[in-house]
Amino acid sequence: MSNLGEIAKKVIEEKGLPLMEEAKTKLPLYISVRELPLRFQFGISKIQKFFDGLREGKIYITQCKKCGEKFFPPQADCPKCLTSDMDWVPLSGEGELVTCTMIAVKPSTYAHYKDYIVGIAQMKEGVRVLAWLNVDDPGKIKPRMKVKLSVVKREPEGFLTYEFTPAE
Amino acid sequence: MIEFFAVWRCFGLRDVAIVGVGHSRFGNRFDVRIDELAWEAVGEALKDAGLSTRDIGFLVTGCAGGWSAENLPAVVCSEYCGTLPSGSMRVEAACATSSAAVAVAYNFVASGFVDVALALGVEKMHESPTPVQIEFIGRAGNYFWEFESFGMTFPGYYAMHATGYMWKYGAKEEDLAEIAVKNHYYASMNPKAQFRQKITVETVMKSRYIAWPLKLFDCCPLTDGSAAIILASEDVARKITDTPVWISGIGTATGTANLSKRDMFLKLEYSGLESAVEAAKKAYRMAGLDYGDSAKYFDVACVHDCFTIAELMAYEDLGFCKRGEGLKLVREKQTYNGGLIPVNIDGGLKAKGHPIGATGCSMMYSLTKQLRQEYGKYASSEAQATIKNGRALAHNVGGTGHYAYVTILSLEKPHK
Numbered sequence: 001m002s003n004l005g006e007i008a009k010k011v012i013e014e015k016g017l018p019l020m021e022e023a024k025t026k027l028p029l030y031i032s033v034r035e036l037p038l039r040f041q042f043g044i045s046k047i048q049k050f051f052d053g054l055r056e057g058k059i060y061i062t063q064c065k066k067c068g069e070k071f072f073p074p075q076a077d078c079p080k081c082l083t084s085d086m087d088w089v090p091l092s093g094e095g096e097l098v099t100c101t102m103i104a105v106k107p108s109t110y111a112h113y114k115d116y117i118v119g120i121a122q123m124k125e126g127v128r129v130l131a132w133l134n135v136d137d138p139g140k141i142k143p144r145m146k147v148k149l150s151v152v153k154r155e156p157e158g159f160l161t162y163e164f165t166p167a168e
Numbered sequence: 169m170i171e172f173f174a175v176w177r178c179f180g181l182r183d184v185a186i187v188g189v190g191h192s193r194f195g196n197r198f199d200v201r202i203d204e205l206a207w208e209a210v211g212e213a214l215k216d217a218g219l220s221t222r223d224i225g226f227l228v229t230g231c232a233g234g235w236s237a238e239n240l241p242a243v244v245c246s247e248y249c250g251t252l253p254s255g256s257m258r259v260e261a262a263c264a265t266s267s268a269a270v271a272v273a274y275n276f277v278a279s280g281f282v283d284v285a286l287a288l289g290v291e292k293m294h295e296s297p298t299p300v301q302i303e304f305i306g307r308a309g310n311y312f313w314e315f316e317s318f319g320m321t322f323p324g325y326y327a328m329h330a331t332g333y334m335w336k337y338g339a340k341e342e343d344l345a346e347i348a349v350k351n352h353y354y355a356s357m358n359p360k361a362q363f364r365q366k367i368t369v370e371t372v373m374k375s376r377y378i379a380w381p382l383k384l385f386d387c388c389p390l391t392d393g394s395a396a397i398i399l400a401s402e403d404v405a406r407k408i409t410d411t412p413v414w415i416s417g418i419g420t421a422t423g424t425a426n427l428s429k430r431d432m433f434l435k436l437e438y439s440g441l442e443s444a445v446e447a448a449k450k451a452y453r454m455a456g457l458d459y460g461d462s463a464k465y466f467d468v469a470c471v472h473d474c475f476t477i478a479e480l481m482a483y484e485d486l487g488f489c490k491r492g493e494g495l496k497l498v499r500e501k502q503t504y505n506g507g508l509i510p511v512n513i514d515g516g517l518k519a520k521g522h523p524i525g526a527t528g529c530s531m532m533y534s535l536t537k538q539l540r541q542e543y544g545k546y547a548s549s550e551a552q553a554t555i556k557n558g559r560a561l562a563h564n565v566g567g568t569g570h571y572a573y574v575t576i577l578s579l580e581k582p583h584k
Contacts, residue, residue: 025199027199042312072428073312073313073426099332099335101324101381102377102379102380103320104377104379105302105379106302106319107299107319107321108300108302109303110319113319116319118319120328128428128429130313130314130320130427130428132318138380154317159317161317
């Protein structure tokens with residue numbers, strides 16, 4: 001995007017307008033002079049325990065005190081019981097892989113990572129979790145293989161998150 | 169059915185027909201802005217219906233957006249297309265956006281709110297570079313829990329379904345490739361398709377992985393395009409056309425935002441989209457049809473093949489065959505024209521192209537032409553389905569089963 005911005009700057013100097021030719025079709029394009037950076041922020045006060053848990057090396061789910069329904073991602077409200085009285089339960093980390101994929105063509109904000117494997121596992125506690133699967137050889141992935149979910153640091157950013165590793 | 173009919177009467181609802189359809193050329197449309205692109209479909213639909221802009225009581229614009237500059241596409245397109253000062257709105261249901269637009273327009277006409285409504289699907293994806301488009305589509309799920317830290321992509325989501333299906337039923341990557349081969353074959357005859365070249369299984373198998381096990385040729389392209397459907401009340405329809413195409417059923421459903429919460433394929437009972445099953449059942453009920461062995465009701469179907477696996481799951485979700493038997497339909501070529509049920513013989517999303525917000529209207533454009541028996545002249549006689557039942561089905565899925573819309577078109581008026 002910033003690349004397009006550079007081009008716009010250059011052609012305005014040359015031609016007085018931010019016009020360029022599209023690479024393949026040679027059709028004339030107008031490059032917007034305005035760039036819109038987007039970075040969102042989220043309120044997490046109702047599930048702050050989840051993030052506190054990551055710092056303690058734990059992955060928490062919530063469980064409705066009235067009906068017993070378990071939630072992952074953790075949610076603060078039970079739409080069935082219309083209550084907000086939840087227990088916070090740490091996951092054991094034991095799970096079985098139910099599906100996975102390896103992402104080769106990545107979103108722009110993921111371009112700096114190597115190809116990554118994303119899996120979904122059925123956890124012992126009954127909920128399912130989606131996370132990266134850290135495995136040396138993708139050829140070793142098998143349906144229903146045992147996996148372990150644990151808190152890890154994601155590099156190069158260095159933030160805490162969770163990932164699967166093979167447990168067999 | 170009797171109950172439904174009684175409700176229909178008691179609320180004074182009216183039957184609604186498609187009286188005009190229009191469609192732009194699909195592809196990388198660097199030659200036009202979004203409003204000019206919309207006009208290509210709207211102008212053609214007005215001519216097809218023999219109506220003028222003054223007749224349009226309401227314009228529902230389906231545009232998923234994000235990648236394009238205009239923030240109020242409904243207003244920008246209304247101004248350019250000359251439908252002011254009639255009311256308008258923009259609707260969003262991800263890749264099912266313009267089926268949602270048709271559902272809204274249908275209800276506006278059925279209720280008597282307006283006599284004629286126009287559903288417009290328009291998308292200008294190439295106003296942003298490809299990685300930005302991929303980023304936006306990847307965010308079409310639960311942003312915080314599945315994208316923020318794990319970078320899911322749209323092919324990635326469907327790849328998870330493909331893995332689930334392959335693990336359960338032993339489908340091979342070559343089976344999925346056969347679906348791409350069929351859809352490219354029919355797109356080669358569609359004058360408005362993005363890809364006009366035929367391919368082979370080898371083409372697909374040799375293409376690079378996008379999200380394992382899906383390869384480049386398992387995936388639909390990024391597309392700019394528009395399609396428009398004009399809906400009218402029975403009174404208006406009878407005056408302006410001899411071949412009204414009635415909407416006899418609409419079914420809608422919503423699936424979990426988090427893919428991790430999908431019970432159906434994650435329990436490995438089978439792979440499919442729960443929302444699509446629910447939407448199909450509702451649409452069939454409204455049209456007075458039974459779910460299961462349902463292919464027999466339809467002469468032709470357009471299903472949501474954003475990825476090859478999606479078409480395979482659609483056969484089963486729509487009840488065209490039993491669970492796991494979609495593979496058999498593929499291997500026996502039963503979804504080519506002349507088979508059990510011709511599916512995506514306009515090229516599908518896979519090869520005709522998939523301008524997110526225009527796809528639902530594009531499906532109904534093809535199906536209307538099929539039912540009027542005009543498709544052969546438009547594309548090729550080889551791609552004109554034999555019309556026996558006078559019924560066609562559009563299966564339009566938003567995201568990865570996040571939204572599901574099933575629309576049934578019929579030559580027979582729904583209520584006598």
